[in-house]
Amino acid sequence: MPRHDWRRIRADERPVVPTSPHGRFSLALAYANSYHIGMSSLGFQRVFELVHQAPGWACERFFTDGDGMPLSVECDTPLASFGAIAFSISFEEDYVDFLQMLGRAKIPARRGERGPNEALVIVGGSCAMINPLTLSEFVDVFPLGAAENVLPALLAALAEESDREAVLERLAAEDGFYVPAHHRSEDRTREERLKKLELSAEQMRQPGHLPTTAIVSPHTEFADKFLVEMSRGCPEKCKYCWATFGMGSFRWHPTEFILEAIGRAREVTDQLGFVATAVGDHPEIERILLEANDLGFRTSVSSVRIPAVTEGVLGALKASGDRSITLAPETGSDELRVKLNKPIPNSVLYEKVRLIFRHGLTHLKLYFIIGLPEETMDDVQAILEVAAECRRLMLEELAPTGVIGHIHLGVNILIPKPYTGYQRETMEDEATLRRKLKLVKKGAAALPNVSLSTMPIRQAVWQSYITKAGSDAADVLEAAAAGESIASILRRFADRIEPEVFDRAPGKLRWHFLRTG
Numbered sequence: 001m002p003r004h005d006w007r008r009i010r011a012d013e014r015p016v017v018p019t020s021p022h023g024r025f026s027l028a029l030a031y032a033n034s035y036h037i038g039m040s041s042l043g044f045q046r047v048f049e050l051v052h053q054a055p056g057w058a059c060e061r062f063f064t065d066g067d068g069m070p071l072s073v074e075c076d077t078p079l080a081s082f083g084a085i086a087f088s089i090s091f092e093e094d095y096v097d098f099l100q101m102l103g104r105a106k107i108p109a110r111r112g113e114r115g116p117n118e119a120l121v122i123v124g125g126s127c128a129m130i131n132p133l134t135l136s137e138f139v140d141v142f143p144l145g146a147a148e149n150v151l152p153a154l155l156a157a158l159a160e161e162s163d164r165e166a167v168l169e170r171l172a173a174e175d176g177f178y179v180p181a182h183h184r185s186e187d188r189t190r191e192e193r194l195k196k197l198e199l200s201a202e203q204m205r206q207p208g209h210l211p212t213t214a215i216v217s218p219h220t221e222f223a224d225k226f227l228v229e230m231s232r233g234c235p236e237k238c239k240y241c242w243a244t245f246g247m248g249s250f251r252w253h254p255t256e257f258i259l260e261a262i263g264r265a266r267e268v269t270d271q272l273g274f275v276a277t278a279v280g281d282h283p284e285i286e287r288i289l290l291e292a293n294d295l296g297f298r299t300s301v302s303s304v305r306i307p308a309v310t311e312g313v314l315g316a317l318k319a320s321g322d323r324s325i326t327l328a329p330e331t332g333s334d335e336l337r338v339k340l341n342k343p344i345p346n347s348v349l350y351e352k353v354r355l356i357f358r359h360g361l362t363h364l365k366l367y368f369i370i371g372l373p374e375e376t377m378d379d380v381q382a383i384l385e386v387a388a389e390c391r392r393l394m395l396e397e398l399a400p401t402g403v404i405g406h407i408h409l410g411v412n413i414l415i416p417k418p419y420t421g422y423q424r425e426t427m428e429d430e431a432t433l434r435r436k437l438k439l440v441k442k443g444a445a446a447l448p449n450v451s452l453s454t455m456p457i458r459q460a461v462w463q464s465y466i467t468k469a470g471s472d473a474a475d476v477l478e479a480a481a482a483g484e485s486i487a488s489i490l491r492r493f494a495d496r497i498e499p500e501v502f503d504r505a506p507g508k509l510r511w512h513f514l515r516t517g
């Protein structure tokens with residue numbers, strides 16, 4: 001996108017609460033991906049809103065679109081003119097874009113090479129909390145926790161301290177911040193570990209803690225949708241899932257705050273999306289969906305836990321005009337699902353799938369993971385059997401109504417992430433993964449009205465490496481930022497990457513200097 005296109009983007013934006021880009025203090029708020037992806041992130045929108053709520057503060061947004069010096073969406077201000085840049089990074093694959101944005105702004109990528117007058121580079125978001133070490137050569141400050149809890153101390157330090165060293169020293173002494181220049185040793189006892197400041201259940205019961213879309217835009221993944229967070233954490237503890245281990249216990253936002261927020265947003269849009277790791281587990285989900293329908297919203301929800309699919313939820317979704325739903329069985333066989341710590345049998349899945357199509361929903365997305373510990377080829381074959389049975393149920397329920405439905409299978413490869421039940425596991429070897437993917441592709445191609453998307457093995461290896469890497473990954477990331485292809489990097493640095501990805505992880509987990517939520 002050429003730089004001058006921000007004018008068109010700005011013209012199409014509809015702020016839920018108007019803000020001004022001018023304040024006594026100013027922060028650059030950057031997302032290391034396109035406007036389309038960044039403005040789809042509720043976390044990014046939440047930080048934008050909270051900065052503007054802080055007395056005297058304003059921020060301007062930056063994305064990867066365009067060439068040369070990144071310019072702000074608000075005023076075309078150059079990124080390099082800000083004293084502090086706060087990046088929000090939710091996906092490890094954006095690390096390369098993060099470095100490229102710094103390069104385009106002519107800001108030295110390595111923190112050790114930045115002078116006293118150069119911008120302070122801050123990185124928050126889930127990647128900082130999963131393992132900040134991978135980026136620790138590049139980042140001055142990692143806020144660890146919910147924006148509501150870390151922004152006050154961060155903004156106060158930026159406003160009150162006279163130079164970058166004083167800011168770093170002050171934040172290093174606060175809970176909720178990892179400052180690599182000051183926290184040199186990752187070798188800490190349990191008591192000394194750096195504390196993450198998650199949003200507590202008690203905070204969520206207070207007003208002012210509900211993340212919602214600040215600016216509605218047609219140019220996002222969720223075009224024109226007002227997004228509302230329903231809850232945090234998850235009642236389940238699936239072994240591979242960072243969201244449940246990293247985000248603390250399951251807690252939800254009070255219904256009255258959610259209803260009040262959507263009531264306000266109705267003046268701006270009639271498109272609504274509820275997001276959370278476990279949307280359907282909000283104790284008043286049915287009431288909320290029905291009230292959203294009464295307000296005239298067309299509503300969708302992010303993936304629903306299988307047990308949380310009820311007639312009430314489906315009826316309300318159908319009435320709001322939504323025709324699709326996403327479930328995550330993860331495995332084909334009951335036995336492997338139990339080992340994954342998700343003891344939901346296929347019989348329950350089939351009951352829910354029948355219910356989904358019976359209620360007139362026509363599009364079902366099913367997510368699976370391959371490469372799980374102890375997984376056999378029979379387990380992979382079982383994914384196809386589940387797909388075939390769901391398709392049979394779809395035809396049985398929809399054919400009499402004259403509608404043709406669709407099932408999409410999303411098959412990912414296990415990336416063993418820090419702070420999950422699989423953090424000590426390694427990725428499955430490439431030859432076995434290739435055989436498994438071949439089986440899935442062949443089987444899915446034989447099922448009419450069933451589509452398939454799979455994760456490329458190369459992408460999984462790269463992600464596996466950078467999610468668990470230490471500061472010694474800096475030169476590998478720099479090579480990627482300079483334009484070297486991932487295939488070439490995986491070959492050139494194979495002696496460093498392959499032991500990290502495929503050999504048994506050492507007993508000591510390098511990211512454990514952070515306390516869990």
Ligand code: SF4
Pocket residue numbers: 234235236237238241242243244277278305328342
């Ligand atoms: S049900 Fe979903 S969100 Fe909950 S732990 Fe399992 S994978 Fe994570």
